[in-house]
Amino acid sequence: MKGGLKMSTKNNSSKCLYCGACVGVCPTQAIVLKDTRIFIDDKKCINCGACITICPVGAMISEKKI
Amino acid sequence: MPSWCNDFGKENLKGEKMVAVNDVLYDTIIVGAGPSGLAAGLELAKGKANVLILDRKQEIGCPKRCAEGLSNRWFEIMKIKPKPEWAVQEIKGAVLYGPNGKEVKMKDKKILGYVLERKMFEKYLAIETVKLGAKILLKHQVISAKRENGIVKLNVEVNNEIKEFKAKMILACDGIDSLVARMLGLNTKNNLNDTDSGYQYEMTGVSGYDENCLHLFFGTEVAPRGYVWIFPKRDNTANVGIGIGAYISSQTKITAKQYLDRWIESQPGLKNGSIIEVNAGGIPVGGFLDKMTADNLIVAGDAGHMVDPIHGGGIGIAMEGGRLSGAVALRAIKKNDFTDKTIESYTKEWFDLRGNELKRRLKARHLLEQLSDEDFNYLAESISMEEALAIGNGTLSKTAMAILFTKKLIKRPGLVKIMMKYLHEGNDKAHF
Numbered sequence: 001m002k003g004g005l006k007m008s009t010k011n012n013s014s015k016c017l018y019c020g021a022c023v024g025v026c027p028t029q030a031i032v033l034k035d036t037r038i039f040i041d042d043k044k045c046i047n048c049g050a051c052i053t054i055c056p057v058g059a060m061i062s063e064k065k066i
Numbered sequence: 067m068p069s070w071c072n073d074f075g076k077e078n079l080k081g082e083k084m085v086a087v088n089d090v091l092y093d094t095i096i097v098g099a100g101p102s103g104l105a106a107g108l109e110l111a112k113g114k115a116n117v118l119i120l121d122r123k124q125e126i127g128c129p130k131r132c133a134e135g136l137s138n139r140w141f142e143i144m145k146i147k148p149k150p151e152w153a154v155q156e157i158k159g160a161v162l163y164g165p166n167g168k169e170v171k172m173k174d175k176k177i178l179g180y181v182l183e184r185k186m187f188e189k190y191l192a193i194e195t196v197k198l199g200a201k202i203l204l205k206h207q208v209i210s211a212k213r214e215n216g217i218v219k220l221n222v223e224v225n226n227e228i229k230e231f232k233a234k235m236i237l238a239c240d241g242i243d244s245l246v247a248r249m250l251g252l253n254t255k256n257n258l259n260d261t262d263s264g265y266q267y268e269m270t271g272v273s274g275y276d277e278n279c280l281h282l283f284f285g286t287e288v289a290p291r292g293y294v295w296i297f298p299k300r301d302n303t304a305n306v307g308i309g310i311g312a313y314i315s316s317q318t319k320i321t322a323k324q325y326l327d328r329w330i331e332s333q334p335g336l337k338n339g340s341i342i343e344v345n346a347g348g349i350p351v352g353g354f355l356d357k358m359t360a361d362n363l364i365v366a367g368d369a370g371h372m373v374d375p376i377h378g379g380g381i382g383i384a385m386e387g388g389r390l391s392g393a394v395a396l397r398a399i400k401k402n403d404f405t406d407k408t409i410e411s412y413t414k415e416w417f418d419l420r421g422n423e424l425k426r427r428l429k430a431r432h433l434l435e436q437l438s439d440e441d442f443n444y445l446a447e448s449i450s451m452e453e454a455l456a457i458g459n460g461t462l463s464k465t466a467m468a469i470l471f472t473k474k475l476i477k478r479p480g481l482v483k484i485m486m487k488y489l490h491e492g493n494d495k496a497h498f
Contacts, residue, residue: 019131020243021263021348024256025312033243034122034207034223053258054312056265056322056346 007047008065011038015059022051022060085221087230092118093399094392095220095233097208097246099126101381102367102388103239104191105144109392111198115399118231119200120222122207122240127188131241131347132381133266133297133305135280137179140382144389152186155300158278164446165285165439173279181280181297181305182381211236211249216404218250218362234404235395236363239388242348244369252360254369258312260353262292262378265322266307267330268343273302274335285439288329290314292378296336306336309349309378322346349378352428354421358413362404366391372420375428383420390416 009030011022016038023031030044031051052060094110096103099121110117135157141148157180159173192202209228210221220231238247238254242261247254275281281296288294291311298304308326315321323346330336350368352375358365366372367384374383394412398404417425437445 017129017344017346019129019346019348020241021261021312021346023243023245024241024348024350025258025261027255029245029248032209032245035124035205049316050258053316054261054263054348055315056263056348058315058321058323 006065007062008042009040009045009047009049009051010061010063011040012059012061013038015057017057017059019056021054021056025050025054085228085230088232090116090118090232091217092116092231092233094118094235094237094395095120095218095231096237096239097121097220098238098240098244098367098369099123099192099202099204100188100239100241100367100384101191102369102372102384102391103237104188104195105385105388106237106239106366106392106395107195107200107202108191108198109389110395111195111200113392113396113399114199115396117200118233119195119202120206120208120220120231121202121204124205125185126192126202126204127185129343130184130345131264132184132345133295133307133379134182134184134299134381135179135297135379136182136381138177139179140385143382144385148180149190152183152190153180154183155181155298156278157181157280157298160280160282161276162446163281163283164442165287166443166446168443168446170446171276171279173276181299183299184381208240208246208249211246213250213362216362220246234362235398237388237391237395238363238365238369239367239384239391241368242350244365247360247363247365247369250360250363252357252363252365254355254365254371256348256350256371257353260351260371260375261312262309262349262351263312263315263322264307264309264345264347264349264378265326266305266345267326267341268299268303268345269306269336269339270301270303270342271339272296272298272304272306272336273339275304283329284442287439289325290318291435294326294329302339303342305345306330307345309351312348349373349380351375351378352424352431354417354425354428356413357410358416359406359409361406364391364394364409364412370416372416372424375424376431376434383424386420387416390419 018036020033023033028044030041032039093115094117096119099119107119156177162170207223208220209223218236222229244254277298283294289308289310292309294308296304296306350371350373358370366387372383372387373380398408
């Protein structure tokens, strides 16, 4: 976390196929899949990157929190 | 008069959304209408239980997260006859391609299994389940679950409303993204080391591959800790997919999709084909759960990590596990006791039935992972088709296999060591 900026995990909906792999590896149950939407609960997310690692299409990204 | 309470949709004084309560107390609610959930539903409905199946999706069997292969063994185990509507491609063998392109073809004269049209297959299972008295509701997403006075209450989001459903027993058959079991205190989370990242196209205009064979491509360039597959689905159409170790992408910075796209470009029989469906999914390949029950709860299918750790196939295993979960739930219903004490034997029953075999195959996979591309090439070149067939069919005794391997692998002592260890661990037949 450079410069003290917090990272936040986001879902890129144009890449996402809503397969739920990210939900299955999330240790904090921060991700919920509903139809064609992925919800990430910032309060639960610990930015561990498991969802980014497993995503078959690279739809999960980590970016600086604004 | 519907069973939903009348003031549904109104807000209470605190501004919280009211929950409509379904007064029916189900014997069992199954969450997830996939192969495991429907097999569980069949078993429960056969036993005259009052069973409800919920699924968050808008169509059963769709989108698939699967290569759709199912071997004859599972049709026999599940007592299901393949039907032409959904068993669309007869499979008589497999072609394995080593890292250097060397092929090993194992083909039988008889049918060994089928590639399915899964949405048709699952709808068939759903129809059979409903015929026996089960009820299915789609676009019903469980958002929370809690135990109260010995039963479970599910809050389910449907049509932008929250409905409460009650059941004595919950079967979590909701796939790799299962949250229902976790809501009820059973941790089914997948570890990256035991999960594969899967990506697949259903392609048409595919040429040059024997349609009666599954085609599997190996190599660290092609698919690190995994393989690429072509599962034909008749008429020059096939599922073309990849599964790689989930942690791979963090090392190589290449996603499963990128690996597959790159590989397809190298295949003359594929690169000019058209994609008619895109699929993705995580595959739980080995992180078996020590505990698969809790009070009022049983987990089955992908949610319970019921997948073959070597090839990642899971339709048959999920159905068998689902059926077992249904049988255990039936026993609990008859006893009218839904505590973990009554149902916890399910975990042992499943390991006795299938889990222990899969555990041995997980050990075998760990050994196979030690093989280098050169080892694979050497094996592909030194083992004849007849020998490969005998190994694949399991018709060779352990001693005969040991002699064969020792003879073939004498030049590669490292391989002998790995193979002997594998034989020592036990060799179970592979079934897709």
